[in-house]
Amino acid sequence: MANEQIKRVAFYFSAHPDDWQLFMNPPASQDVLDEDCRCVFIHMTAGDAGYGLEHDGGKHPFYVARENGAETAVRYIADANERPPAEADVSVVTFKGHAIRRLRYRNTAAYFLRLPDGSPAGSGYATTGYQSLTRLANGEIDTMTAVDGTAVYRGWDDLTSTLRGIIEFERAPDRAVNLHVPESNPAFNAGDHADHYMTAKAALAAAADIPARVVHHVGYACRHLPENLPAADREMKRAVFAATLQGVSALGHQFPWPEDDVFIGRNYCRIEEISH
Numbered sequence: 001m002a003n004e005q006i007k008r009v010a011f012y013f014s015a016h017p018d019d020w021q022l023f024m025n026p027p028a029s030q031d032v033l034d035e036d037c038r039c040v041f042i043h044m045t046a047g048d049a050g051y052g053l054e055h056d057g058g059k060h061p062f063y064v065a066r067e068n069g070a071e072t073a074v075r076y077i078a079d080a081n082e083r084p085p086a087e088a089d090v091s092v093v094t095f096k097g098h099a100i101r102r103l104r105y106r107n108t109a110a111y112f113l114r115l116p117d118g119s120p121a122g123s124g125y126a127t128t129g130y131q132s133l134t135r136l137a138n139g140e141i142d143t144m145t146a147v148d149g150t151a152v153y154r155g156w157d158d159l160t161s162t163l164r165g166i167i168e169f170e171r172a173p174d175r176a177v178n179l180h181v182p183e184s185n186p187a188f189n190a191g192d193h194a195d196h197y198m199t200a201k202a203a204l205a206a207a208a209d210i211p212a213r214v215v216h217h218v219g220y221a222c223r224h225l226p227e228n229l230p231a232a233d234r235e236m237k238r239a240v241f242a243a244t245l246q247g248v249s250a251l252g253h254q255f256p257w258p259e260d261d262v263f264i265g266r267n268y269c270r271i272e273e274i275s276h
Contacts, residue, residue: 006107007036008176010165015133015182015195016047016117017070021241022263024217026233029240031079031178032108033269034140040170041110042163043070044133044199046147048117050125053147057101060250063147065251067112072247073240076218078106096166111166114146115153122194133198140237145168146265156202163206177212188270192219209217211275217269227265234265 010031010109012151014020021029031039045064056062081086083266090105102170109274118124119131128147135141137156144153171177182190184200196219204214218225229237 005036006038006155006172006175008029008178009038009171010178010180011203011207012039012041012169012180013182013199014041014070015042015111015193015199016045016258017066018047018244019182019196019219020180021070021073021237021244022260023182023213023219023222023267024227025214025237025240026267027180027269028237029077029080031104031207032074033080035107037107038170038175039108040166041070041074041108042166042203043067043110043112044115044202045117045195046112046114048128050117050119050127051189052116052126052128052163056253060251060253061147062253063114065248065253065257067101067114068251069244069247070112070253071110072250073244074103074108074110075105076243077240078108091268095169096162098153098162100151100162100166111168113162114148115144116147116152116197118195120193123199132194133202134194135200150205156271160202160205163202167207168212171210176189177207177210179207179210179212179214181214181222183216188216188217189221190234191221194235198219214272214274216270216272222266222268223262225266225268229265229267237267238264 012020013089034086047066048063051062093102101112116128121132122132124130124132131144136144160223181200183204184197
């Protein structure tokens with residue numbers, strides 16, 4: 001994706017297909033709208049909530065609807081400022097022998113690894129074989145398979161090396177790297193989803209020796225903190241999440257807007273500069 005105008009690359013590691021919209025916005029929207037920035041979204045799990053390939057009453061599997069929600073949100077932001085819609089490039093790419101779905105749109109790329117949702121506690125769900133990022137990282141399981149069977153990761157190192165492959169493909173050595181991850185320190189983000197913590201662990205391992213500005217975003221814990229977004233940012237974030245919900249509902253599923261509305265007026269993070 002060569003573009004001489006690009007000056008930096010921002011990676012957003014999202015455990016589920018709606019996490020960056022809720023916990024990493026407005027920075028995500030600002031990066032998408034910055035023509036000097038390449039914005040890369042890496043969605044670790046399918047967010048299938050244990051349904052796997054099941055439809056759960058919808059027209060399509062739940063994970064497909066959530067994925068469509070993320071894609072709808074990316075396109076919504078990228079088409080802002082009265083820009084006409086562009087042509088999307090959807091393909092399956094291979095990194096370290098693993099097939100991964102990718103959407104390219106304007107200056108963005110969105111990757112979907114489709115790993116099983118690990119449940120809030122990290123124990124996994126019976127319907128998907130109790131697979132989870134937590135159990136893979138702890139060595140409790142030897143492999144983790146995408147919910148649609150398209151890729152099998154044989155251990156934690158296999159997963160992180162695949163992420164490293166994506167990072168190397170999307171970044172350029174002479175361009176600044178911003179790494180957005182869930183806050184993995186319980187002192188700042190107590191009681192978060194296990195997939196959030198493990199996504200941060202995987203991303204930081206994959207980018208271990210890359211000089212970067214790392215932005216650690218507070219997840220569930222921000223609900224207990226005061227609203228801190230100006231009105232314009234709050235409404236922009238609300239619109240982006242509404243686009244996400246629209247993408248989910250378009251494929252026959254609903255998502256609990258009232259529960260997630262508490263995160264709309266909040267965005268908390270800490271920044272760490274890493275040099276090597």
